[in-house]
Amino acid sequence: MKAVKTVCKVEQKDDHFSLKLPTVIREDVQKVLEYCFDKRGGFVRFEISPPARKRTTGYKSQSHKFNGDVSTIATETGQPFADVKKYLKTIALDRGYPYLQNEDGSPQLDLWGNMQGISEADSTVEQCKLLIDTAHQFADEYQIKLVEE
Numbered sequence: 228m229k230a231v232k233t234v235c236k237v238e239q240k241d242d243h244f245s246l247k248l249p250t251v252i253r254e255d256v257q258k259v260l261e262y263c264f265d266k267r268g269g270f271v272r273f274e275i276s277p278p279a280r281k282r283t284t285g286y287k288s289q290s291h292k293f294n295g296d297v298s299t300i301a302t303e304t305g306q307p308f309a310d311v312k313k314y315l316k317t318i319a320l321d322r323g324y325p326y327l328q329n330e331d332g333s334p335q336l337d338l339w340g341n342m343q344g345i346s347e348a349d350s351t352v353e354q355c356k357l358l359i360d361t362a363h364q365f366a367d368e369y370q371i372k373l374v375e376e
Contacts, residue, residue: 289352300315304371317343320344324361
């Protein structure tokens with residue numbers, strides 16, 4: 228049974244809390260709950276944390292910085308932009324950058340059997356920093372000058 232993760236609104240009334248689930252995941256949550264009622268005696272595993280800070284976008288953002296670094300590295304090495312980006316994400320896995328997962332939680336592998344980093348669009352501020360740090364390390368090792376805007 229796959230886990231369902233989301234960010235949702237919590238409302239409190241007296242000593243009760245309710246979770247306002249996004250419409251798009253309600254069916255998945257219902258399936259998990261039915262499974263738990265049927266197979267686990269009504270018990271569920273519950274984890275709670277503050278929502279992650281999403282990475283910044285737009286001019287002078289983390290996304291802009293990382294993609295600018297990828298572009299410079301691609302130009303200097305003669306490699307395609309997409310290949311450089313994927314390679315940097317793969318290196319960043321060793322720094323703790325999250326990997327794509329199959330429904331059962333196992334790593335999603337590419338055609339060559341390598342784990343793949345998540346889309347940067349799904350990364351947090353801290354995870355995007357891992358990508359930027361990885362790009363800087365790569366550029367330093369290959370003596371590529373990255374331009375700060």
